[in-house]
Amino acid sequence: MDDREIAGRAFGEVYTVSGTRADLHQFLIDAVEASGGRVLYASDPRRAPVYLGVQLDSDERIGMLVYPFRMTRNQIPNRPDDEVRGQLRYGSEESWKREHPVSRDIAGVDVTMIVGIDTVGGVLLGLDASLWDPLPMGISFYAKVAEIDRGHQTSWYVWEKINRGGTRRQEARSPTSLETVVAFTPSRFIDYARLERRATSLGLDQALRFAAARAMADRPLANEPGWRHVLEKQFDLSSQQILDIISGRNRLAVAVRGGVAEHHLEQQLHNHPAVEHVHRLDIDAMHDFDVMLKSGEQIRIECKNASPNATASGRYKVEVQKTRASKGDPASRFYPVEAFDVVATCLFSATGSWEFRFGRTSKMRRHQHFSDRLAPVQEITEEWTNDLSTLTE
Template identity: 75%
Template sequence: MEDELLAGRAFGEVYRVQGRADMHDFLLRAVEASGGRVLYASGPERAPIYLGVQLDSDERIGMLIYPFRVTRNTIKNRPDDEVRGQLRYGSEDSWTRDHPIGRDIAGVDVAMILGIDLADGVILGLDANLWDPLPMGISFYAKEAEIDQAKRTGWHVWEKINRGGNKRTEARSPTNLETVVAFTPVRLVDYARLERRATALRLDPPLRFAAATAMADPVLPDEPQHRHVLEKQFALTSEQILDIIGGRNRLSVAVRGGVAEYHLEQQLTGAPGIASVQRLDVDAMHDFDVTLDDGTFLRVECKNASPKVSAGGAFKVEVQKTRASKGDPASRFYAADGFDVVAACLFSPTGRWEFRFGRTADMARHKDFSDRLAPIQTITDGWTDSLQAISR
């Protein structure tokens, strides 16, 4: 194990490497192509590579890049239509110990784990939160179709299934999914911004996917970085606000409910068959008024499904209020005619912002209050994956 200085600073372990000058040159050209100017670059014989970058707006970014070569070598028992990279630094004898990536505790420099596909001129960005420490000897793969999409658009985001294997018994991600971003050199600075934000906010794979998708269009070099109104109002940074949310269970649950409502509204608005969507923010009311193209009016309540499935593998959703009114135990349970549809968000059990829609008229009633819905509803085959389908 060797600790060296890069750019006059200690970033943890620095590896001696050979035959990587082509990737080093590629990254230097990518900085220029993405609107940056290289102020400093560590040499090609060491990994990671440190690049000090200045933009036309005078913004400066320190990039600590762990580059790995992407190839098209034929691998036994692997599909022919994919590319492969392998995490290889140091001797194989050292691969059994941890290899943490370098982190800047001040959040100024950003660490990136990149697969470099020189043949196609495409860069694969791996989630630095999930791939730290570096699992040396492990390979990562991408379909050629994903690479082709990145070449066409310059920025391509997708989710891939992550499972345990021989060297790692558990999945790297608790949701069994990870977000991958493939991009061309002109988007390197944009990816550095994404990774810096994802690292600072500790974005999980679904939120990383949303953040990366939102960056499909390039960021203008001189675009100002505005603070959110809540950051100004609370006199806190976005990271501090998220730390407060993450450290308080009730607050976290409430925010997760609001996030589910946001995703539901985004999916319904403009969807085929839906004429209008109105979000309500009124106590004791359902969440949305939705009108379909055929004139059908639906009152929709959004709920988060339970992270635990039933013994038979079915999803479940809790349909009850937080507390009952004093002296009225039935008030904790929703009236069966209080809304028409429950939209159950499946993020908790699946890691995806998907919904299942069920009619309240078909739902189980409370065992003691026949005009109320049972607090736990099983998401059966009768639930649909679109609101439009529920009216058919």
């Protein structure tokens, strides 16, 4: 189109939409108000994307460029009957054959969002705007009714969806074949805008986006102007600068990945119905967690990251040894079998998902030269489990 301006700004391609989409435009305005904002400006409802200028009580202002798509619960032939369907459709069918890049504010002031809207259920479905750029016009995207309903019940529900290539796109949209999806109610609309703004500015991958979104389930982001994390204040750096330093130094990135794995493990242990108490040690030369089950059993857990490369038999593997040995004692690099009871292996490096497998050290291979020590590399066999409470001696 020749006229590409919204709110006096050029935002790439602007589409003319029919009056049947006016309810989506109004839904977005109502969502701003329901989430504590005031609409200072709303672009023409007959055009997409929708631009909203929003002010909060804190005097924070957010510019939102929103691509809204309708979601329906109609039965689709050859599809499961427990799905909600959204359709990415702007422009003529003939135009769908070319690329449709997602518009962005080059200055990074405004945030771009792609959302499916279930007007009947009163739920929005947030898609990663970076992952869905360019927009694959003419295709459908799906979520389970249970996922949408969970979003309605809790106001904010996060999950990972498998992403595969198709006839129009040979490769998966995500390098890990997983994408983070958020179902949320209008009362959390501004929270989602903040999530998208932070994920975009920091360039979060799917695993970190998932962690950031999960962290907001019960704790929305604070008003951002003037709010700084304690490490930002201590280091006198922005969060993006800190992340850039980490990503540019391999040993730092590995250490942080280990810390993130421990964080996810701790959260999962706290939420496990069979766990009575979790204590994270954070002490040199000690295991990572002391866990007491409701059965009364006490378990010492060491958290490790799986190798991204599988064994020749296709199994995951994990390195279970220390970084270095003590001088004059070659056995000191290898863990004694009695050092801890269980190894919790995070599979993120192999699968892109923060999932764990638990194995008893008493059943692991011993070192070929030191019989009281664990072998440095362990295969994750059928004796390992994804549920700590089912792990048997």
